[in-house]
Amino acid sequence: MKYKFIERDKLKEKPQGELGFGKYYTDYMFEMTYTEDEGWHDKKIRPYGPIEVDPSVMVLHYAQETFEGLKAYKNDGKVYLFRPEMNAKRFQSSNERMCMPKIDTEEFINIIEELVNLERDWIPDSEGASLYIRPFMFASEKNIGVKVANKYTFLVSLSPVGQYYKEGINPVKIYVEDKYIRAAQGGTGFVKCGGNYAASLIAQQRAEEMGYTQVLWLDGKERKYVEEVGSMNAMFLIDDTIYTAPIDGTVLPGVTRDSVIKLLDEFDVKLKEEHFTIDFLIDMIEEGRLKEAFGTGTAAVISPIGELGYKGNSYIINEFKTGDLTKKLYDRLTGIQYGRLEDKYGWRREVKNDHC
Ligand SMILES: *Cc1c(COP(=O)(O)O)cnc(C)c1O
Numbered sequence: 001m002k003y004k005f006i007e008r009d010k011l012k013e014k015p016q017g018e019l020g021f022g023k024y025y026t027d028y029m030f031e032m033t034y035t036e037d038e039g040w041h042d043k044k045i046r047p048y049g050p051i052e053v054d055p056s057v058m059v060l061h062y063a064q065e066t067f068e069g070l071k072a073y074k075n076d077g078k079v080y081l082f083r084p085e086m087n088a089k090r091f092q093s094s095n096e097r098m099c100m101p102k103i104d105t106e107e108f109i110n111i112i113e114e115l116v117n118l119e120r121d122w123i124p125d126s127e128g129a130s131l132y133i134r135p136f137m138f139a140s141e142k143n144i145g146v147k148v149a150n151k152y153t154f155l156v157s158l159s160p161v162g163q164y165y166k167e168g169i170n171p172v173k174i175y176v177e178d179k180y181i182r183a184a185q186g187g188t189g190f191v192k193c194g195g196n197y198a199a200s201l202i203a204q205q206r207a208e209e210m211g212y213t214q215v216l217w218l219d220g221k222e223r224k225y226v227e228e229v230g231s232m233n234a235m236f237l238i239d240d241t242i243y244t245a246p247i248d249g250t251v252l253p254g255v256t257r258d259s260v261i262k263l264l265d266e267f268d269v270k271l272k273e274e275h276f277t278i279d280f281l282i283d284m285i286e287e288g289r290l291k292e293a294f295g296t297g298t299a300a301v302i303s304p305i306g307e308l309g310y311k312g313n314s315y316i317i318n319e320f321k322t323g324d325l326t327k328k329l330y331d332r333l334t335g336i337q338y339g340r341l342e343d344k345y346g347w348r349r350e351v352k353n354d355h356c
Helices: 084-097 105-118 194-209 255-267 278-286 324-337
Strands: 028-035 039-047 065-067 070-075 078-082 130-139 151-161 172-177 214-218 226-229 232-238 241-244 270-273 290-297 301-310 313-316 348-350
Touching: 028 105, 039 105, 065 084, 065 194, 078 105, 078 324, 084 105, 084 130, 084 255, 105 130, 105 151, 172 194, 194 214, 232 255, 232 278, 241 255, 255 270, 255 290, 255 301, 255 324, 278 290, 278 301, 278 313, 290 324, 301 324
Parallel strands: 172 214, 172 301, 241 270
Antiparallel strands: 028 039, 028 151, 065 130, 070 078, 070 130, 078 348, 130 151, 214 226, 226 232, 232 241, 232 290, 290 301, 301 313
């Protein structure tokens, strides 16, 4: 193996029954450290477990932190990643915005492949299950002055996860948030950083109290334009066209979003990647022209939206049923991810058994 390997005394028991999401972690994780003098160094695969940090590490005070999320899929003993170079590039753009050091695409993918290959036995192969991969970086310099840190830690942990929704895909209720905002032009909306989520929790909590699953964010300036759902990009089928917010600073550039857009052609569906207002969307529901709505993201893949709550009213979409296009996109995408369908875009990357 390319990295230093610190072995566990005893391997963990593999979980039995429901895996849930983020409940279990594998035996090992990857760790490396960055300093200005040495660059990335002390690269190792070590037992998964607590890490020791000084109370004054900067991330705990000023939230200089970024993360990624992708999955490894197992089918017939073969293991695949899905477009990991997209995650590598997005991680670079997140780190650039947060004044954090770069990890090259090749190294990012290599680290993940070495770790996933080592933990192959942890990858569940039941329907819809996978291994969730969480790379993340944080400022680990001990200093409570506000400045760019000079030391960082990068970790990758692995968590076997079950199908996101137990009964397959089911519509969810979404609350249109018109008080709090997630992102504004010039901010960090396009970045996967913990701080975005910390600031969004209050809206998420309020939505849950009202019986909704997640919120639909509107733009930060006018609370007028539709942006995205909590941890997913949002798509709306109006007549024969998918409407989705453009990637221009405030919306997270999702890998699933990009993949769905590329698949639309195959289903003869047009695309409008433009700003559109919540009022337009409500009009389209009332005129019966909004046929389907769904969120896209690595965790749930495609999540149909069955209801929108906005300013005290509730709007049902497609009789709260999963739409045809939604279902077809889900089947096509998961088919490619698990190696069941032809991969004509070259999205799949097999993690070979002889990698080490
Ligand atoms: C990660 C994320 C998404 C989805 O991105 P994928 O690459 O498709 O998983 C969408 N919105 C936000 C805010 C996210 O953090």
